[in-house]
Amino acid sequence: MTIATKEQLTAFVTETVHATPVTDIHTHLFAESFGDLLLWGVDELLTYHYLIAETFRFRPDISYDAFWQLSKQEQADLIWQTLFIDHSPYSESCRGVVTVLNRLGFDLAKRDLEEYRAYFRSVSASDYIDRILKLANVKTVVMTNDPFDAYERGKWETGAPQDPRFLAALRIDPLLNLWDSSWSKLKEQGYEVDADLSGGTLAEVRRFLKDWIARMNPLYMAVSLPNDFAYPEDSARVRIIDECIVPVAREAGIPFAMMIGVKRKVNPFLKDAGDSLGKSDIGAVERIVSKYQDVKFLVTMLSRENQHELAVTARKNRNLLVFGCWWFLNNPSLIEEITRMRLELLGGSVIPQHSDCRILDQLLYKWDHSRAIIGKVLCDKYGDLFDAGWRLEEEEIRRDIEDLLGGVFWKFLGKPDPAA
Template sequence: MEQHSATYADPTYANVSRRPDAPIETLTELEKTVRHIVSETSVIDIHTHLYAADFEERLLWGVDQLLVYHYLTAEYFRQGELSYDEFWSLDDAGRADKVWQALFVDRMPVSEAASGVVTALNRLGLSPSVYGRDLDAYRAAWAGKTAAAQVDDVLATARVKSLVMTNDPFDPVERAVWLEGSGCTDTRFQAALRIDKLLLDPSSAAVELRNLGYDVPTDDPSAFFQEETLVEVRRFLRDWCTRIGALYIMASLPGDIQYPVEGDALTALLDGAVVPVCRELGLPLALMVGVRRQVNPALRLAGDMSMQADLGLLERLCLRYPELQLLVTVLARENQHELAVLARKFRNLTIFGCWWFLHTESMIREMTSFRTELLGTSYIPQHSDCRVLEQLVNKWDHSRSVITGVLYNKYARLHQDRWLVSENDIRRDIEHYFGGVFQQVLSRAKKGRG
């Protein structure tokens, strides 16, 4: 089937007269049914960098934010004429102008990041056939919209019923929203507690914990091996998970992390604080493994790189804590098959999504195909990783198109062998993919509490 076609519901599907539990007899009907159900089924997006409107400037939205997103700024420096310093001296609108000219006017926007902007604009009612290549026309069309209204429009268009934010208690601006404001009042936005600083820079984390009222020594490198300190770290994690209503605790880690290591602070913190709090509160631990930070600092947020990971970290966590539910994604393509095989060996490890540099159409297709072949429907095929609100539209549209193709091919193989599929069968599988697996992981974590 055509992999690049849009995933919008097929209008001819409404003309199909068939009971939902009846076997689908033809491949044409099968393809239409898969496309329709994938398109219309709402999803839980289990990992984003988005925020509810309560967080004000933390919520990034609008055409300028789409254009200054770090994927596109990295691409700009391959095509544009400005130096790093010249580019960064501009405000967001100025940078957006440069990106638009270099990537959308001077050449066709064929990269995943650039074509995604076009998809988002078109699906949100700003058709390029009307607005052309005039950036100011798109800005004018957005003028007057409120963040709250845009959230409603985008979530409806992307068919995202809820999403999980990334909530960092070490970020003073975000922390103030939880401590001094109303927190998050939009129930479609769920929280996850991010603890990178605690695990990767415990000395700096200790200073912040101390300032927040936790009795953590700031001048003793061995503090995190002492039970008195770990008690306070557990209290911090427990307080913040409760305060924000965290669905899971998470960290993004470099690929060369080793675990367990005698005399290592990360090992001490995982074993002495993070895992105990996950077990106590009944929360999964989400690990995103394989990032190498700031390979090119001049690119700022765009300067990070991928690296192959030692997945022994995951294997040993699964063996040591079989009751701990692990949500895992890794960044290097070279790790993907090993991760899928590892997930076959440990029921407490659930793979999610195609992360960061792997969130491209060809990689999503490859990974979704072999994950389905190895794991059936027992993994979470996608998360958006969005930083800009409108990206929900293009990232889920593009992913739905690929997922449609992969599932159709699997069902067509069954059809060939006369294991006929019904609409109910397809709907059950898609609902499992688009939220059911995640809810199952959350439920297992609660059952493993203790």
């Protein structure tokens, strides 16, 4: 049907963005068969590392040690008191908790943590996964799977049943960022590697990657890279990229995802909450994607200052797919700015957002909040087209939105969307 008025356009776009199921291409969630690796419930929500960092800002009276010695529930109590009772929770990560509790139907007037906790004790993981995926309208979740984590490796080795809603991504940070210590872990797993990359080391690293690709069937290989990531460079990282990651990605036909711009552990006392960011060299991205035109790269960058040049680099390289507003960019003002700019430079050939959820329940807020902004930006973009005289068809708008919320990703992979 043809859109006749701006009012009709706004209503149709808003409704379609909400009604279209999402493929969430990067999360830290796990399927139920991974047991306690899947986090959910109000105490997990409150102890999300984003909220821990915010709590310390208001609590000079609490030492880092004292905080880390508390039980999870005690930490959650302290965070709730500090960020939700003593102050109004309008930071994005705090508002996220409010959205989740509200969407689950809790009475927010009472602010009674114990009542929320009682619900989570009464529900099974399996029912809760169904409930959250349905409420969040997320059809597929891509996990972050780390073969260097002994605990997670154990879960893969027991061959737990697969849940088609949770798909794998092979995460290889230790290989590229901590070779000095990770080579010995490969050795323990039976790969004949040496610290100096000599002999058959690179072939063994390729064998390691191929073994895990065979076991996990990942949609892509992924790494987070520091803000000073350089390419090319005389380093173990770049040799492993050139001689292991790239050929294996090519052979397996899967992309290499680079998440660039992290400064790890700027405050180690904050543990997981202690990482920061820095501007990176877009030249490194340009050089690697143009050198390997037959390999696909998914790229997100952490610094706001890199966003425009990353979008321009994607215009020049069709093997580069830009995704998500990552971590410190996952705030309404920045998502709006970045999404607007990307659609203006790249049309619909981007993945506007991923959730990065670490806790299942967060799917509710991350996608509610992002959908609202993506919808708003799309209303403006289609509105401008309407004013320019283009005839807008509902079917075409629906197609575009399905692409933005998952189709672009599956087409880039060259795989059918299994949930379609």
